Amino acid sequence: MRQALRTAAILAALPYLTLKLAWIAGSHIGIPEGSSLLDHRTTMLFANGLTLLMDASVIVLALLLTRPWGLRTPAWLLAFPMWAATGLLAPIMAGFPLQLLVKALGGSVNSPSQGGGDEGAFLHEWVFGVVYGGFMLQGLALGALFVLYARDRWGHVWRGLVRDLPRTSVRRSAPRGVALAAALLALAPLVMHLLWVTGSTAGLSEARIDERTTDFYVLEAMDMIYLGSAVAGALLLTFRRAPALPVKVPLALAWLGSGAVACWGGWLLFASVLGEEHIARQPTAAMLLTYSVQMIVGALVATLGVAFFKERAGTAVRAPRQPA
Numbered sequence: 001m002r003q004a005l006r007t008a009a010i011l012a013a014l015p016y017l018t019l020k021l022a023w024i025a026g027s028h029i030g031i032p033e034g035s036s037l038l039d040h041r042t043t044m045l046f047a048n049g050l051t052l053l054m055d056a057s058v059i060v061l062a063l064l065l066t067r068p069w070g071l072r073t074p075a076w077l078l079a080f081p082m083w084a085a086t087g088l089l090a091p092i093m094a095g096f097p098l099q100l101l102v103k104a105l106g107g108s109v110n111s112p113s114q115g116g117g118d119e120g121a122f123l124h125e126w127v128f129g130v131v132y133g134g135f136m137l138q139g140l141a142l143g144a145l146f147v148l149y150a151r152d153r154w155g156h157v158w159r160g161l162v163r164d165l166p167r168t169s170v171r172r173s174a175p176r177g178v179a180l181a182a183a184l185l186a187l188a189p190l191v192m193h194l195l196w197v198t199g200s201t202a203g204l205s206e207a208r209i210d211e212r213t214t215d216f217y218v219l220e221a222m223d224m225i226y227l228g229s230a231v232a233g234a235l236l237l238t239f240r241r242a243p244a245l246p247v248k249v250p251l252a253l254a255w256l257g258s259g260a261v262a263c264w265g266g267w268l269l270f271a272s273v274l275g276e277e278h279i280a281r282q283p284t285a286a287m288l289l290t291y292s293v294q295m296i297v298g299a300l301v302a303t304l305g306v307a308f309f310k311e312r313a314g315t316a317v318r319a320p321r322q323p324a
Contacts, residue, residue, distance in 0.1 A: 002066045002148060005141045009062040012137035013055050015130050020052040030127040037122065043274055054088075057081055058138050065145040071153060075309075082146055083302065087259025088267070089139035095222060096132045099215045107214030157312045158251050162236065163243035166311070175304055179234040182300040186227050189261075189290045189297070193224045203286025223261075227297065230257030234301045237308055254305050262298020265291045 022029050024045060031037050037044055061081060064070040070078075103109045195202050197220040201209045233254025236242055242250075269291040272283045283291075 002145060005145050006062045006066045009138055009141035009145065010059050012134045012141065013058045015134050016055050017052060019127070019131070020048050020055070023048050024052070030124045032124055035122055047274070055138075058085065058142060061085065061142060062145060065142075065149045070149070075154075079306075082142075083255065083259050084263050085139075085142060086146075086256060087261075087263030087298070089135055089142070090256055091222065091226065091260050091264060092132060092135045093139045095219055096136060098218050098222070102215045102218055109213050109215040154309075154313070157309055158246075158248040160247055161243065162240050162245045162247055162250070165240060165247065175238045175307060178300055178304055179231075179238040182234050182297050182304075183231045185293055185300070186231050186297045189265075189294045190224060190227055192286060192290045193220050193227070196220045197224065203284055203290070205282060205284050205287065208287075226257050226260035226264075227294065228257070229253045230261055230298060230301045233257055234304050237304060251305070251308075254301050258298040258301035258305065260298070261294040262302060265294030265298060269295060 019030060023031070028038070061078075064073055064078060099109055192203055196204065197217050199217075204212075230253070233250045233252070236245065236250035237254060269288065272288055272291065
């Protein structure tokens with residue numbers, strides 16, 4: 001099964017890698033005439049080179065998770081790229097099917113050929129299907145491989161219930177302070193997403209206001225869920241208010257939620273820094289602040305996760321040496 005999953009992850013990455021290599025080489029396949037992607041050759045090369053490396057890392061991870069040498073890889077060298085991959089792919093895996101469902105039910109969606117035909121569009125319609133379909137397959141295959149790998153290597157870390165966690169860490173104020181800081185900071189982007197999902201245009205750019213469709217509201221609601229998951233996982237791990245809950249539940253919430261808000265907040269912030277000449281499309285200060293705070297919240301929750309794993313792993317190693 002692992003070999004089949006590895007093959008699926010690698011094959012799913014090939015269409016995206018092929019497109020990126022073609023664009024770097026100067027091809028316009030999938031890019032209609034008049035697309036803004038053709039306006040800035042240098043920026044296009046940089047962005048395509050970066051995303052090419054990001055997707056190529058999926059192949060490296062698939063090999064690492066299935067080969068014997070992967071078990072000797074330092075934990076941090078595997079955990080960080082897997083956390084980032086989870087954060088980037090999970091929202092696509094949830095959002096793309098929802099967009100298709102909205103479209104099937106008659107709702108309005110943002111289309112790459114919006115405005116009639118492909119002229120002036122960002123990309124041809126088929127590119128989105130190929131790319132996002134590949135991302136979904138990558139996420140499913142890579143996620144399954146990581147679960148199998150993590151169960152074999154670190155399964156002892158999340159066994160048991162919340163009540164079984166060491167009491168010593170509960171008394172320390174630092175983890176609780178970090179969790180509370182993340183929860184308080186999350187209120188700012190949560191309020192903005194709540195405003196936007198309820199129809200408010202406060203803080204949105206002119207272009208974003210014009211592009212609001214049914215799937216815009218669905219994705220804004222999903223952003224609120226990612227933030228809530230990250231904060232809930234952090235609070236459950238530090239305050240231990242649900243003693244009968246399996247440890248893997250708050251860990252999963254913290255892992256998925258922190259990855260989604262940190263990585264997508266960082267990606268949107270990075271895309272904003274690249275610049276947009278048309279003033280109507282430039283992100284507002286409120287949008288930039290939302291992306292930045294999301295990234296900080298995700299980083300804080302991820303830091304808590306790292307501390308938890310280190311403490312839990314150390315406790316598990318010392319436990320057998322204790323007298324019966």
